[in-house]
Amino acid sequence: MKQLTILSGKGGTGKTTITASFAVLARNAVVADCDVDAPDLHILLHPKIVKTQEFRGSKLATINETKCTKCDLCREKCNFNAITENLQIDPISCEGCGVCSLVCQVSAITLTERVSGHAYISETKYGFMAHALLNPGESNSGKLVTLVRQNAKVLAEKEHADLVIIDGSPGIGCPVIASVTGVDAGLIVTEPTMSGIHDLERVLRLLGHFNVRPFVCINMHDINDENTKRIVDFCGENGVEVIGKIPFNPIATEAMVNEKPIVEYASESRIAKKIIEMWKRTVSALKCGSQ
Numbered sequence: 001m002k003q004l005t006i007l008s009g010k011g012g013t014g015k016t017t018i019t020a021s022f023a024v025l026a027r028n029a030v031v032a033d034c035d036v037d038a039p040d041l042h043i044l045l046h047p048k049i050v051k052t053q054e055f056r057g058s059k060l061a062t063i064n065e066t067k068c069t070k071c072d073l074c075r076e077k078c079n080f081n082a083i084t085e086n087l088q089i090d091p092i093s094c095e096g097c098g099v100c101s102l103v104c105q106v107s108a109i110t111l112t113e114r115v116s117g118h119a120y121i122s123e124t125k126y127g128f129m130a131h132a133l134l135n136p137g138e139s140n141s142g143k144l145v146t147l148v149r150q151n152a153k154v155l156a157e158k159e160h161a162d163l164v165i166i167d168g169s170p171g172i173g174c175p176v177i178a179s180v181t182g183v184d185a186g187l188i189v190t191e192p193t194m195s196g197i198h199d200l201e202r203v204l205r206l207l208g209h210f211n212v213r214p215f216v217c218i219n220m221h222d223i224n225d226e227n228t229k230r231i232v233d234f235c236g237e238n239g240v241e242v243i244g245k246i247p248f249n250p251i252a253t254e255a256m257v258n259e260k261p262i263v264e265y266a267s268e269s270r271i272a273k274k275i276i277e278m279w280k281r282t283v284s285a286l287k288c289g290s291q
């Protein structure tokens with residue numbers, strides 16, 4: 001079983017559009033939405049949840065009022081101002097760092113795990129999907145991404161799928177690292193703008209660091225031929241394969257508004273054909289049978 005992560009340096013480059021179309025085109029794959037902070041793949045794939053799992057990724061301090069001597073030390077030492085003047089813990093501000101429980105001389109503070117999000121296993125008309133949602137204000141999205149990937153892997157093994165298609169989160173932070181470690185390839189969706197080129201270089205460095213084979217897709221390549229050439233030249237000089245060039249077409253937005261993957265919404269359009277060509281090249285490069 002192969003794993004492919006689709007990623008981008010920032011949001012809005014068309015990453016989810018490509019992932020959703022790949023999910024339609026794959027014959028035997030499991031999809032994992034690892035953008036757990038702001039998932040949007042479900043808008044296009046309409047998953048029906050079959051299993052929900054609580055995710056406990058953080059801790060919350062609790063003060064035992066019977067034991068507490070009201071010395072105020074915990075409140076002074078809390079760097080997150082999470083303890084009020086009347087010694088109540090603010091669950092939104094508490095980061096679960098544990099300093100308060102360390103300084104309390106009478107062991108009045110305990111830390112308990114709390115539900116910081118949910119992971120889901122769902123069915124879509126294109127196959128199984130693993131996804132999740134982190135509660136607002138929660139951190140530790142990297143751990144939740146790892147859980148989504150584990151769920152996708154277990155599903156893929158159970159279903160004898162030969163590919164896991166992972167929609168990574170934008171950027172190069174902790175959740176992105178969690179979504180690329182150990183995968184067979186990373187497909188970076190970029191656009192021909194100066195910031196797009198800069199983001200592409202950063203993501204390529206990240207993939208290089210984790211020894212992940214990179215592919216590049218230039219989305220809306222025809223909006224700036226000069227910058228597209230820059231990207232192609234840069235990739236050529238660095239031995240990176242430009243696996244697809246997708247033209248600008250307002251039908252991409254239309255498909256999103258209609259909550260459908262492009263290859264389904266406008267299967268005969270030029271843009272859909274380009275995505276199909278890129279899909280074929282990708283599975284062929286990965287040597288997996290999910291065509």
Ligand code: SF4
Nearest residue numbers: 068069071072074104
């Ligand atoms: S440090 Fe312990 S005893 Fe002091 S106020 Fe906080 S909970 Fe109460």
Ligand code: SF4
Nearest residue numbers: 078094095097098100
């Ligand atoms: S666990 Fe950390 S953040 Fe939460 S109340 Fe204690 S010191 Fe403050």
